[in-house]
Amino acid sequence: MGDLEIRPATADDIPAIVAMLADDPLGAQRESPDDLTPYLSALERLSRDPHQFLVVADRDGQVVGTLQLTIIPGLSRKGATRSIIEAVRIHADERGSGLGTQFIEWAVEESRRQGCSLVQLTSDASRTDAHRFYERLGFTASHVGFKLAL
Template identity: 85%
Template sequence: MADLEIRAATAEDIPAIVGMLADDPLGAQRESPDDLQPYTTAYARLAGDPHQHLVVAVRDGRVVGTLQLTIIPGLSRRGSTRSIIEGVRIHADERGSGLGSRLIEWAVDESRRQDCQLVQLTSDATRTDAHRFYERLGFTASHVGFKRPL
């Protein structure tokens, strides 16, 4: 994995990121790689927020993975800062290569650098393979999540 670079995403990375987000049954239903405007707008908001870290993994000049790390200061847990890992995607050609573990390790290390006391993530209930992956990396299924569309 020495030939792998994990770096901040740029606007030029948006098509590759969206392509990975759309490359599974759930993503195919909710992502739209043919219209990048909403993603470009969202990227501008992310890039302007120091608590947001959208990163890509690059190998041989090609984006092969991505995730978003959000830092959230809070009052609960005695004023703890936490981080949330979201949007973890690995290019189909790279799945099983250890790249996902490297990206999560990066996010955990960055969370420590940001003085977080807790790192958390959510995963769709149907992504059972992802759940096993996160458990192997030391995450525990500890909460029940709820969502409300707006």
């Protein structure tokens, strides 16, 4: 399958990242691969924030996965630091290859390295396959999430 590298995302990776974000029924409704300007602006903001890790999985020069890891210092849980894993996407050609597991394991290990005592993630209620995947990796469904569009 070739060598896999998990590395920080760059501006050159944005087209591939946005294509993966848009490559499902939910993403197709909310992403705009034809205009990368907002994504490039977001990458600049993320790159300046030491608590944000937007990474890609690169296999032989091709971006085959992406995720965002956010480190959140807090007061609750006796001042615990936690992390949130978001926007996990694996290229369609790589699904079932074990890359998703490697990616989540990387995020958990990086969370430990950053001093986190808890790793959280959310998954849309309709993504039942993803829910089973996360449960196999030791995550437990523990909260009900809410959103407010602004």
